[in-house]
Amino acid sequence: MKLLKIDSSARRISVSRRLTSRFAEAWQKEHPTGEVVERDLPATLLPHITDDWSATYADPSQATPAQQRYLLTSDVLIGELIAADTIVIGAPMYNFTVSWELKAWIDQVVRAGKTVAYEPTGPKGLLVGKKVAVITSRGGFYSAGSPRAHADFQEPYLRHVLGFMGLTDVTFIHAENQARREAETYRAAALEQIAQVVSQTVGTAERPSP
Numbered sequence: 001m002k003l004l005k006i007d008s009s010a011r012r013i014s015v016s017r018r019l020t021s022r023f024a025e026a027w028q029k030e031h032p033t034g035e036v037v038e039r040d041l042p043a044t045l046l047p048h049i050t051d052d053w054s055a056t057y058a059d060p061s062q063a064t065p066a067q068q069r070y071l072l073t074s075d076v077l078i079g080e081l082i083a084a085d086t087i088v089i090g091a092p093m094y095n096f097t098v099s100w101e102l103k104a105w106i107d108q109v110v111r112a113g114k115t116v117a118y119e120p121t122g123p124k125g126l127l128v129g130k131k132v133a134v135i136t137s138r139g140g141f142y143s144a145g146s147p148r149a150h151a152d153f154q155e156p157y158l159r160h161v162l163g164f165m166g167l168t169d170v171t172f173i174h175a176e177n178q179a180r181r182e183a184e185t186y187r188a189a190a191l192e193q194i195a196q197v198v199s200q201t202v203g204t205a206e207r208p209s210p
Contacts, residue, residue, distance in 0.1 A: 003035070003037065004087045005020055005088050020135055047073055078108075088132075136154060143176060158170075
């Protein structure tokens, strides 16, 4: 079993990073022989979108040397996704949406022939059979039914783009109101949900005997 832990917060000490670490710790306890692979996006040299980025949607055999060099990062990031059984993504809300680093990662992993197949009936995601947990941290409260729900351009976008790649088994864990006095209460609720989600990643055959 393999867990891919992705952090996208620009801050070294952040709520989302603390929560993804707790997720990884809980997952490791449930999967003592499993491997945790960490991808720190702010510490990763993520290519900007250039003309060479068009190679992500082209036939690899037709790529120029410059495009092949450009795709090296994409190849590594996609390889991590393919190898993972479970993926946890730390996603702080910046200006109502995701961080630049997370968007840059998405632009490298959404790739024809690797994570998406374009068929006569339309696009088909190729990353199937994986569990994904997205842990967000937000200064305010944006959950469904709240007065600010209309300003949440984070969960809808991530749910759509992950599903586009075939990642449809996605659970969102929101640490809301982190800029408010009740921040600790919402972090505690997120930790409880993390424990529940991690327990669901363990199959019957993997559970230790009572």
